[in-house]
Amino acid sequence: MDFFINTANAQAAGAGGGQSMMSALLLPVLLLVVFYFLLIRPQNKRAKEQREMLSKIAAGDEVATTGGILGKVTEVGEQFLTLEIASGVNVKLQKFQVAQVLPKGTVKSA
Numbered sequence: 001m002d003f004f005i006n007t008a009n010a011q012a013a014g015a016g017g018g019q020s021m022m023s024a025l026l027l028p029v030l031l032l033v034v035f036y037f038l039l040i041r042p043q044n045k046r047a048k049e050q051r052e053m054l055s056k057i058a059a060g061d062e063v064a065t066t067g068g069i070l071g072k073v074t075e076v077g078e079q080f081l082t083l084e085i086a087s088g089v090n091v092k093l094q095k096f097q098v099a100q101v102l103p104k105g106t107v108k109s110a
Helices: 002-055
Strands: 062-065 070-076 080-086 089-094 098-102
Touching: 002 098
Parallel strands: none
Antiparallel strands: 062 070, 062 098, 070 080, 080 089
16 A cells, blocks of 8 residues: 555656756757857858859959869859950859959959
């Protein structure tokens, strides 16, 4: 009979576990918020800046590619652009390969 009384006491003590359930759910939510502000938000901001830069590229701009090639844009298409990397040497590449637009006069040999 003593065995049943101890079980009843254990069940009564377990009923107050609602507070631990709340703290158990709070930790993953807190981690999601931290990941959003430290990883997801800055990555989305950088992607938006990259899209804006690529949409503004025009013929005559000087650019640097992700591969490190510097050149002057001679022709711009929807997905491709033509880059003059030396006198008479033109290279066609995909727009997303452009890492940055350089100030005018950076590439003097093109």
